[in-house]
Amino acid sequence: MKYRKLGKTQLKVSVIGIGTWQFGGEWGKNFSQAEVDALFDGCRETAINLIDTAECYGDHLSERLIGNSIRRDRENWIVATKFGHHFHGYLDRTTHYEPSDVLNQFEASLRALQCDYVDLYQFHSGNNEMFQTPGLWEMLAKQVEAGRIRHLGISVSPNDNLFQVDRATQVGVDAIQVIYNRLDRKPEEGLLQSCQKQQLGVLARVPLASGLLSGKYKPGAKFNAGDVRSTRDQEKLEVRLREVEEIRKNELPPGVDMAQWALAWCLKHEAVTCVIPGCKDVAQLRANAAAAKWVREDHPQALSSS
8 A cells, every 4th residue: 555645734544545425325235334344354454544434425324334343443544524414315415514513413423433533524515605604614623623623624516616625725624525537537627736736635536437437337337226326317327438448448558457547547646645436345445455556656745655
């Protein structure tokens, strides 16, 4: 594994993290505690230390599964979670950014994670009006001062939202999470440059384009009911799958696993600190972790390997 410093913080994060939306039950599979425990044992074996989760991956369900798995060695993990939603069922959420509600969400996240602090607490895909909710950032700053939040972040949506990113330092934010992958390069049009100027850490989410860049799916592929990908526009999906085929033919080096190539592709950008792909089993986790071998050692944020 290789490590990078998360922006101007002192957090040393693995270049490959683990995304955990799948634990909430919206990716065509319900996870048992034993399955989640096995995945985190895999993280320990491969030296992945960054976990990204959220309040609405299930009703704090993902956080509870994670909390049970890491409580014995919590100090070894960088835990990033989010705020802004109440989960009501499959793809059913309401948005809540009022300071008192966010504080309640935070307390619920701490209980679920079985810890007394989080390393990165992220504004979760709210619009610009929600971003400017009176008192929100002041309340969060008090939690930082109290040591219950180590750093604040923004998980931006859409992925060219410069309004929020340009104001990150102003509201005390140290890291940005953004959709960035070989099929979606919008952040290169200004957002990543703003992050560099402010020395913000960057977590690239959906680095495999929801699995399309894994190499597993060919044009014509269909996703089962219960998998969030089954709700997406089929015409647009087909266009993306044909684009993946072109990338495979024209850009993928011979003999290189496509998913590993796609993760390393994100990590070559000088602004990107780490990628946070999801995984459904230990084999996928290990394959993701192996992408670190393709990552350059001279990246501006590079730290010693382990």
